[in-house]
Amino acid sequence: MLLGDYHTHTTYSRSGHGKGSVLDNARVASEKGLKELALTDHGFRHGAYGITKKAFPKFLTDVNEARSLYPDLKIFVGVEANFVSPKGDLDIPEEIADKLDIIVAGYHKFVRPTKGGMGFVLRNLITKNSRTALVKNTDAYLNALERYDIAVLSHPNSGCRIDLKAVGEQASKKGSYIELNGKRVSMTADELVMMASLGCKFLANSDAHTPDRIGEVDIWTETYKQSGLSADLVHNYNRLPQLLLNKR
Ligand SMILES: [Zn+2]
Numbered sequence: 001m002l003l004g005d006y007h008t009h010t011t012y013s014r015s016g017h018g019k020g021s022v023l024d025n026a027r028v029a030s031e032k033g034l035k036e037l038a039l040t041d042h043g044f045r046h047g048a049y050g051i052t053k054k055a056f057p058k059f060l061t062d063v064n065e066a067r068s069l070y071p072d073l074k075i076f077v078g079v080e081a082n083f084v085s086p087k088g089d090l091d092i093p094e095e096i097a098d099k100l101d102i103i104v105a106g107y108h109k110f111v112r113p114t115k116g117g118m119g120f121v122l123r124n125l126i127t128k129n130s131r132t133a134l135v136k137n138t139d140a141y142l143n144a145l146e147r148y149d150i151a152v153l154s155h156p157n158s159g160c161r162i163d164l165k166a167v168g169e170q171a172s173k174k175g176s177y178i179e180l181n182g183k184r185v186s187m188t189a190d191e192l193v194m195m196a197s198l199g200c201k202f203l204a205n206s207d208a209h210t211p212d213r214i215g216e217v218d219i220w221t222e223t224y225k226q227s228g229l230s231a232d233l234v235h236n237y238n239r240l241p242q243l244l245l246n247k248r
């Protein structure tokens with residue numbers, strides 16, 4: 001069984017995007033027998049859903065309350081940061097960087113880019129199948145993996161094209177997990193095999209936006225079976241992973 005879920009959203013993902021409170025997520029995780037839970041709301045430069053700097057202190061207070069109510073559940077303060085430029089900028093404000101236990105990083109549309117990132121954003125909306133998009137997106141992933149302690153790459157290959165081999169090599173080198181995302185199957189069985197051959201390790205995370213979805217990753221069962229890979233490569237299955245923690 002899954003022992004940890006490292007990608008879940010709460011009402012701090014704005015505009016009604018996340019449905020459960022921090023306490024709801026902790027309660028359900030605890031009821032489902034999870035040992036570890038990360039709260040990873042959308043990053044700060046997401047136009048509609050991002051957590052705000054203003055709300056962040058209250059988020060931390062809520063996490064501390066949840067920790068005292070569910071002492072057997074280890075709760076990580078996290079964010080699902082957005083790639084916002086080919087230089088590998090993630091949308092984590094300087095004053096918040098050292099408050100995060102873990103960083104999950106994923107590509108999402110409708111983010112406010114940092115300087116030099118407008119082309120990155122527009123290209124993925126308008127010419128997402130172009131060679132340039134592939135090269136610049138891959139740059140964004142490789143540079144971010146170099147610059148930040150990214151625990152998990154969420155839904156790789158979903159929403160923007162990347163060179164999965166180049167990204168896999170770098171993720172493997174850094175010790176960042178490749179996510180099997182509970183909402184979408186973003187890689188084929190062959191791609192999983194290729195990534196495993198590079199030394200990549202996987203985490204199955206729900207990406208729950210409602211508390212009842214916490215710990216639910218069944219969507220991957222068929223593809224993972226097809227890959228023929230050992231369940232041992234999914235590091236939160238029947239054990240707890242060694243997460244690359246944020247050292248900022
Ligand atoms: Zn996402």
Ligand SMILES: [Zn+2]
Nearest residue numbers: 007009080207
């Ligand atoms: Zn998410």
